[in-house]
Amino acid sequence: MPDGTLKAQTADRVRTVAAMLEEEIVLGWLLPRERLVEEELAERLGVKRHVVREALAELERVGLVERIPNRGAVVRLLEPEEVRQIYSVREALETLAAEQIPLPVAPEVLAPLRALQQRHAEAVAAGDARGAFRANIRFHETLFRACGNPHLVELIQGLAQKVHGARSITAASPGHLALARDEHAAMVEALAGGDRGRLVALCRQHLGPSRDAYIAAVEARFVRPGGTA
């Protein structure tokens, strides 16, 4: 077996398609309530319908799309209350992880973290929303992985993914991206300096802006007099 990972198994393709759709949702190319037709996506992304089907099922499980039997899938619109609840759990988990990171942090954590921080900063400077999104994800993954508990990391990532649909407001906003960039720099500093209190506080602060921006946007745009959605 000389290829190894070379051959693209179905499972890998499903993950790839799910990731592509996720990005399109996060970056606001696919808007809430927009229909996701299996056959159309299959053709556009160059895969079989079965692959798209599984990818949509995955995104439904994660909470990014909504699937109605015999009717198809649409990009899900997150309720403000739901977003608040998710962020409150995120805060607890990320705090927990930050408290368990051994300090002073190991160089093999710090070095890649600095590299990712820089990549994020470059993407922000270039106005590359997609690059910033990807670097941002990897930055946080690397950071929290340092806590030593992969299951905790998995939960944190899952929750972050759940609210990806609520990030199209901030994911492309230069102001928010610049703020995130600066906060990342501060986190790295706190890690390097062994200042746990600051690190934990930064992690907590870091969550606020995107949550508040989304809630404000939804309540301004979607709430109709007398209605709940």
Added chain:
Amino acid sequence: MPDGTLKAQTADRVRTVAAMLEEEIVLGWLLPRERLVEEELAERLGVKRHVVREALAELERVGLVERIPNRGAVVRLLEPEEVRQIYSVREALETLAAEQIPLPVAPEVLAPLRALQQRHAEAVAAGDARGAFRANIRFHETLFRACGNPHLVELIQGLAQKVHGARSITAASPGHLALARDEHAAMVEALAGGDRGRLVALCRQHLGPSRDAYIAAVEARFVRPGGTA
């Protein structure tokens, strides 16, 4: 549409099959490393192979089975280290939830909880491991749901499910079942009495026995000199 939930969609059947297999794993009918052949399961459970396939994929995501490409699925054997990590996160999350339950607890929470506690006690008395397992799950779900954050509850349930494969030791043991029964009673008491400190302590204690029993069993039975598994 006069039937509503009457018609059995594929998604429902997948969930059902997954739940059946999960129970068989928890109760020790299916042992670690035991093969799970799609066609055989499809015939035994009276569904199409495609349904079994998706159910196995679901159980793989959850962490109860392991699937190797072109080779099939087997019941997964959890590493002691992994079990420790999962239980440590469970402890944190369940503590968090217990701390957020409004006290004194609402009657519409307490009443069903007492009913489930009794059902569990009856199953234990009757030596009905499956009944005890089901009542136990619903008891904890009802308890933690009272914290008001469905996403936190979902995480707690997911983690509990992840270690279901590690529960075949305690799920059928009269001693452990009796202990769980008594602890449930104490939890209800603490809830009714508004004693949050006791409730939190009980939730934490409650996790210990099954974790320790599993780790002890695995390390006694499966560790070979010089090997890691």
Added chain:
DNA sequence: GTCGACTGAATTGTTGACAATCTTGTCAAC
């Protein structure tokens, strides 16, 4: 006697076609 290659059986992975279901547009009746 041991090692390596080969063949056959078992199992999963993939595909395309068909059936069931829902939505939209049209038209007639009130």
Added chain:
DNA sequence: GTTGACAAGATTGTCAACAATTCAGTCGAC
């Protein structure tokens, strides 16, 4: 002008056959 039924189109849900892969046992060479 509005409402209801009806038909056509679009979309998902289901299935069974076929292809690809892996494993176990056997046979032959050294």
